[in-house]
Amino acid sequence: MPLTKGRKLPHEFYTRSNVLKVARDLLGKLLVVPDANGNRVSGMIVEVEAYRGPEDRASHAYGGRRTNRTETMYRSGGVAYVYFVYGMYYQFNVVSNAANIPHAILVRALQPVEGIEIMRQRRHSHPDRNLTNGPGKLCIAMGIDKQLDGADLLGSHVWLEDFEKISASRTAKGARIGIDYAEEWIEKPWRFWIRDNAFVSRQ
DNA sequence: TGTCCGATTGGT
DNA sequence: CCAATCGGACAG
Numbered sequence: 152m153p154l155t156k157g158r159k160l161p162h163e164f165y166t167r168s169n170v171l172k173v174a175r176d177l178l179g180k181l182l183v184v185p186d187a188n189g190n191r192v193s194g195m196i197v198e199v200e201a202y203r204g205p206e207d208r209a210s211h212a213y214g215g216r217r218t219n220r221t222e223t224m225y226r227s228g229g230v231a232y233v234y235f236v237y238g239m240y241y242q243f244n245v246v247s248n249a250a251n252i253p254h255a256i257l258v259r260a261l262q263p264v265e266g267i268e269i270m271r272q273r274r275h276s277h278p279d280r281n282l283t284n285g286p287g288k289l290c291i292a293m294g295i296d297k298q299l300d301g302a303d304l305l306g307s308h309v310w311l312e313d314f315e316k317i318s319a320s321r322t323a324k325g326a327r328i329g330i331d332y333a334e335e336w337i338e339k340p341w342r343f344w345i346r347d348n349a350f351v352s353r354q
Numbered sequence: 355t356g357t358c359c360g361a362t363t364g365g366t
Numbered sequence: 367c368c369a370a371t372c373g374g375a376c377a378g
Contacts, residue, residue: 200361203360209361210361211361211374215371216375218372218374218375219374220374234361234373234374235372235373235374236360236362236372236373236374237359237360237363237371237372238360238370238371238373239362239363239370239371239372240361240362240363242361244361245362246363255361257361259361285362286362287362287363288362288363297364305363328361328362329360329361329362330361331360332360332374333361334367347359352362355377355378356371356376356377356378357376357377357378358374358375358376358377359372359373359374359375359377360372360373360374362370362377363367363369363370364370365367365368365370366367366368366369
């Protein structure tokens with residue numbers, strides 16, 4: 152696939168069956184969410200985690216769990232799965248694969264690119280390096296909440312664009328974070344990040 | 355309806 | 367290390 156900066160990623164990017172590949176390929180892509188005035192607020196994806204329900208104990212769709220919350224993960228790839236955790240944070244995921252296969256990729260960190268002043272206002276007094284270096288933080292900075300759950304990633308509210316080509320040598324992988332309950336799935340190296348990037352949540 | 359807990363964060 | 371804070375999942 153040629154890298155054409157500024158173009159929305161096509162549907163075929165998301166519907167591929169290998170969620171690890173889709174996750175890896177999200178590194179270097181630009182996440183764009185226009186604000187209420189239509190201003191572009193965006194950041195380059197620098198850290199992600201793949202969740203491979205129904206066999207993945209760490210996934211909300213483990214065991215084929217199909218509830219009000221997980222319903223969007225069962226849609227065809229190319230929509231957003233946004234959920235609320237810990238009583239105060241939203242988490243933004245990209246749904247992949249075909250309909251009824253609940254695969255998703257959690258976006259864990261971004262490097263701010265456009266609308267940084269808007270991000271600063273939303274994140275209050277935090278220094279710039281803490282604007283988007285975590286899954287909850289980036290949702291605050293980007294203005295992502297439950298309203299975007301199920302949003303079409305080729306629509307006008309939230310989408311992804313080609314941005315920077317990330318070579319294999321610049322990527323790293325390791326165990327996912329915050330899934331201590333996932334037993335043998337805890338150690339799967341399904342977290343991918345851009346090596347040495349200052350906005351990755353943890354090295 | 356009641357209980358338990360979380361794909362996190364920020365402060366001690 | 368630990369509290370904050372509340373919706374989701376599930377048992378009864």
